[in-house]
Structure formats: structure tokens, C-alpha cells
Amino acid sequence: MTRTSGLFVEHLTRRFGQLTAVDDLSFHAERGAITGLLGPNGAGKTTTMLCLAGLLRPDAGSMTLDGEKLGPDRGRRIALIPETPDVYAMLTVWEHLVFVAKSCRLKSGWQQRASELLLRLDLFDKKDTLGEALSKGMRQKTLIASTVLAGAPVLLLDEPMIGLDPKGQRELRSILRELREAGTAIVLSTHLLESAEAICDHVLVLNAGRAAISAPIAELRFGEAGRSLEDVFLEATR
Numbered sequence: 195m196t197r198t199s200g201l202f203v204e205h206l207t208r209r210f211g212q213l214t215a216v217d218d219l220s221f222h223a224e225r226g227a228i229t230g231l232l233g234p235n236g237a238g239k240t241t242t243m244l245c246l247a248g249l250l251r252p253d254a255g256s257m258t259l260d261g262e263k264l265g266p267d268r269g270r271r272i273a274l275i276p277e278t279p280d281v282y283a284m285l286t287v288w289e290h291l292v293f294v295a296k297s298c299r300l301k302s303g304w305q306q307r308a309s310e311l312l313l314r315l316d317l318f319d320k321k322d323t324l325g326e327a328l329s330k331g332m333r334q335k336t337l338i339a340s341t342v343l344a345g346a347p348v349l350l351l352d353e354p355m356i357g358l359d360p361k362g363q364r365e366l367r368s369i370l371r372e373l374r375e376a377g378t379a380i381v382l383s384t385h386l387l388e389s390a391e392a393i394c395d396h397v398l399v400l401n402a403g404r405a406a407i408s409a410p411i412a413e414l415r416f417g418e419a420g421r422s423l424e425d426v427f428l429e430a431t432r
């Protein structure tokens with residue numbers, strides 16, 4: 195990996211009226227790594243992700259992916275699994291995957307990968323169920339399967355563990371580890387510190403829109419004996 199590989203975010207700022215939700219935030223999400231975006235409620239995690247995915251216009255800031263400036267057409271390269279899983283009411287689970295395969299022009303044979311993802315997420319027996327008839331967790335799994343199938347080089351996940359059953363959480367962690375091996379730059383927001391500790395390579399703690407900590411997880415964990423990520427988190431966001 196070169197020094198410019200991955201997603202570089204520079205001076206990202208987003209205001210809502212008087213409130214600065216994301217305040218001059220710069221960070222690097224490396225390819226082949228999982229970056230945990232941590233922070234208390236209202237820290238600016240969702241706003242950051244929406245700006246990165248191009249769904250919210252930032253007031254300032256720029257982004258590059260593998261050294262190339264990202265413009266408004268970045269949707270193909272930066273995929274977001276949002277906090278609220280909106281699926282198409284009138285498409286079945288399988289039709290969501292067909293939709294992705296067609297719009298991303300996936301190579302033939304994608305069906306096998308799609309079936310495998312559904313099986314892993316315990317969703318295969320729901321493949322002919324309409325979006326409107328899915329539970330929240332199933333909607334989330336439908337979006338996970340569709341997004342992973344699309345294979346974007348940058349994957350953003352906003353609080354992905356919330357709403358997933360334990361098996362789903364474990365399966366998602368194992369899918370994310372595989373994507374990391376394949377060189378995807380993964381950014382995952384969570385306030386579940388144990389889950390962050392289990393999976394993240396790098397941690398970015400946001401507090402009131404600013405980066406309170408940005409460090410490799412190993413450094414945080416072993417920096418001072420006996421300190422947990424929770425200790426570090428609470429201190430940084432006090």
C-alpha cells in the first residue's frame with residue numbers, strides 16, 4: 195500500500211445553523227483496515243458519514259481516494275450502510291441483489307456470491323419476501339448483502355451492530371474481516387466499545403465534531419497498563 199492509498203478526509207466541516215456538527219475534521223481511512231468512528235450521541239458520526247457518502251453537502255473540506263480527488267460522482271466508490279435501513283418496499287430481498295448486480299454491472303457468477311451472503315446472514319429463506327414485510331434486522335441484512343455484493347473500495351457502516359442478532363453481528367464481523375483482507379477501506383461508527391475493540395485497527399474518537407483521539411487500537415490498548423478502550427473513550431469525551 196502506498197502512502198496515498200485509502201480515503202483521506204481533509205478539514206471536513208458541516209454546520210446546522212449555529213451548531214457545528216463536524217468541525218474541521220481530518221483523518222485517513224486506510225485500505226485493508228477498519229477504522230472505528232467512536233463518540234457519544236451527537237458527536238457527529240452520522241453527519242460525517244453522510245458527508246463522506248455524498249448525501250449531505252459539507253460546508254468545507256475535501257476528500258481523496260487513492261490519491262484522486264472525489265467529486266459528486268463518488269457514490270460508486272463509497273458505499274454507506276445507513277443507520278436506518280431503508281429497503282425498497284416492493285422489491286424482494288433477491289431483487290435488491292439483482293438491482294445491485296445490474297446497476298454495478300457485476301460479472302456473471304455474482305449469484306453464487308449473493309446466495310452465499312444471504313446464507314451467512316440467515317436471510318436465504320427470505321429471498322422471495324418483499325422489502326415491506328421484512329423486520330428491521332432483516333432490512334439491515336438485506337442492505338449489508340447488497341452493499342457487500344457491490345464491492346465498493348470504501349465501505350461506511352453507521353452503527354451496523356444495532357438491530358442485528360448475535361449471530362448476525364458475528365457474521366458481519368467476519369464479512370468485514372474478509373473485506374479488509376481484500377483491501378477495502380472500512381469505516382464503522384459505533385458506541386459499542388467492545389465491538390470496536392474486537393474489530394477495529396484504528397480508532398477515531400469524535401467529541402463535539404472534533405477528533406479527540408486518532409490512533410491505532412494497539413497503541414490505545416497497550417499505551418498504559420490496565421486501561422481499557424472504555425477508560426480512554428470516557429476520558430477523551432468528558
Ligand SMILES: Nc1ncnc2c1ncn2[C@@H]1O[C@H](COP(=O)(O)OP(=O)(O)O)[C@@H](O)[C@H]1O
Nearest residue numbers: 210213215233234235236237238239240241242
Ligand atoms: N438535519 C439536522 N438538522 C439539525 N441538526 C442536526 C441534523 N443532523 C444532525 N444534527 C445535529 O448535529 C449533531 C451531530 O449529530 P450526528 O452526526 O447525528 O451525531 P452522532 O451520529 O454522533 O450521534 C447533533 O447535535 C445533532 O443534533
Ligand SMILES: [Mg+2]
Nearest residue numbers: 239240241277
Ligand atoms: Mg449517529
